Amino acid sequence: MNILIVIITGILGTILTFYFSAHLKQGPVRASALLSLIVALFFQLFPELLNPYLTKNIPIVFIGASFIGMISSEAKGSYSILVIASVLFSVIYINKSQFFNGYGGALGASAFIALLTTMGISVVFSKNKKIAQRVLLNRKRVLNRKKHNKKALDK
Numbered sequence: 001m002n003i004l005i006v007i008i009t010g011i012l013g014t015i016l017t018f019y020f021s022a023h024l025k026q027g028p029v030r031a032s033a034l035l036s037l038i039v040a041l042f043f044q045l046f047p048e049l050l051n052p053y054l055t056k057n058i059p060i061v062f063i064g065a066s067f068i069g070m071i072s073s074e075a076k077g078s079y080s081i082l083v084i085a086s087v088l089f090s091v092i093y094i095n096k097s098q099f100f101n102g103y104g105g106a107l108g109a110s111a112f113i114a115l116l117t118t119m120g121i122s123v124v125f126s127k128n129k130k131i132a133q134r135v136l137l138n139r140k141r142v143l144n145r146k147k148h149n150k151k152a153l154d155k
Contacts, residue, residue, distance in 0.1 A: 002053055003094055006061050010090035013039075013062040014082050017069025028070035036063045061093055064107035068115050081122050089114035 013035070020031035040059040047055050065086045092110045 002051070005054055006057060006094060007087055007090040009058050009061045010065040010086040010093070011083055013065030014069040014086035014089075015079065017066040018071065018073075018079075018082055019069075021070065022073040028072075032063075032066040032070050036066055039063075057093075060107070061090060064093060064111050065089055067108050067111035071115065081118055085111075085115045085118040088118060 016035055017028070017031045020026045020035060021028045024031075026034070036059070039062045043049075043055050043059050049055070050058070068082060068085050068089060071082070089111050092114060093107075096106070096110070
C-alpha cells in the first residue's frame, strides 16, 4: 500500500506542478516551490497522520516529481507522458540504491532520467507509428497492383 501511495504522490506532484506552471501562469519554479512547501508543511504539522515511512517519503517524492512537472509546455507531449515519467520516477525512488548517496542532486537526477527515458520512448513509438503507416500503405499498393495485374491477365 505504501508503494501505491508513493506512486500516486509522484503523479500528483508532476501534474499539479505542470498545471500551476502552464495553466495558472505561475511559472515552473514558483509552482514547484509553492506546492512542495504546502506538502512539506502539512507533513511537518501533522506527522502522526500517516505511518512514519509515508510521513518521511511523501514530501521527498512530491518535491522530486515536481521537477518533472517543471517541464516547458512546448516540450511536453501530453499529460500521459508526464504521468508515465512520474510513475517511473517513483519506481526509481522506491528502488534507489546506494548509488545516489553523495550526489547532491539525486532527486533532480532521478527526475531527469525518468523524463528523458519517457520522452525517448514516446519518440520511438511515434516513429514506429509512422513506419507502420508506411508499411500498411505499401501493402495496399502491392495488393492493388496484384489485383490490377490479375485483371489484366484474365482479359
